[in-house]
Each structure stands twice: as structure tokens, then as C-alpha cells.
Amino acid sequence: MPCSCKQKKNAPAVATTDRYVTFDGIDCDGNARLLMSYIRKHIDLPEKTNKFWEYFKQKALGGNGPKPDDLFLIHSNLNQIRELFELYEDDEALALLDIVEIECC
Template identity: 55%
Template sequence: MSQSSSCACRQPAAPDRYVSFKDIDCDGNARRIMDCIARHIAIPERNNAFWEYFMKKREGGTGPKPDDLFLIHCNINQVRELFETWDDQQALEWLMQLEEECC
């Protein structure tokens, strides 16, 4: 009995979902966004209880320390709102790039 080429046993394994991230510095790009956030919230009128909590989370203050990409991804709407509120077009471009390439 011959096996058909459409047999599941002959199909290549699904590619690693992270192959598309090859040669993209997602960690570096996430650090760049975190630097933008830190720059904004260093200005007292741009900081609030949320951003204080966010930065404590970054240090692992209430649990395991998340990586920057995960933390940004989980709070992407708040990060976007911060940059939009203060009209930081460069940070918005970098955030969009990070979201499209790495999240």
C-alpha cells in the first residue's frame, strides 16, 4: 500500500511561530519603547498611579519580573494613549513597528 503525498505523516511540521522574528531585535525595540515611557513619566504632570504601578511591574515588584515586550504588549493601549496624549509621533511609530513585528 503506497502512502499518498497528502498524508498527514508526510506533511512538514508546522514552522516555529517565532521564525518570522528572525533578525528583528524585539527586545531592543521594546527597550526603546520603555525608554520613551520613562522619559514621559519622568515629567511629573505625565505620571500617575498607573505608570507608577507599571514601572513597579517592570521590576517584578508584585510578582515575577516580566520582559519589556510582554509588559508593553499587555498594556499596549495605555502606552499608545500616553504617546498620543503628548503627541510623540516618533514613539508612536516605534510602537506600531513593535506591535506589527513582535507582538
């Protein structure tokens, strides 16, 4: 008898879901814009910025090549953004970051 991995004749059909349908009604772009304003609230202050955040600001403006959309930039830097909000105990921004990460990334 052949192994079970080769018995696909009677295997149930795999349901496919269009993952983009799940974003219907979620304002990912608006939430990302708001999250960027929370980030800028911190990193625009000289005492809270560093070389990474200065580079981040330039990237957000498109100064280092094509301007990425806010959601892509957030998704690409989730850990650094989380660390920033934790460092400055910004619970409101952390809550929004969690929503954006779960719903949009």
C-alpha cells in the same frame, strides 16, 4: 452523500509554519528596551504620571512580583501606551510602538 465537512480523505495537507522563524533578524528585545525608555521619558515626569503609570513602573522593576520582560509588559499594556504617546503627540514613540506591535507581539 455525506456533508462536505466530513469528507476529509482528499483534503489538502495544511501547511504549518513555525512562527518563531519569522522573528529571525528582528531585535524585539532591543526595540522593547528603547520603547520602555520612551515611556519612561513621559511617566517619570510628575506632571505626566498617575497611579496607573506608577504601578507600571513598579511592575517594570519587579516590585509587584516577578519582573516581566519589557516586551511582555508592552504587549500587556499596548492600549495604555498608545494613549500615552498620542496624548503627548510623541510620533517617534508611536512609530516604534507600531513596529513592535506588528513585528514582535
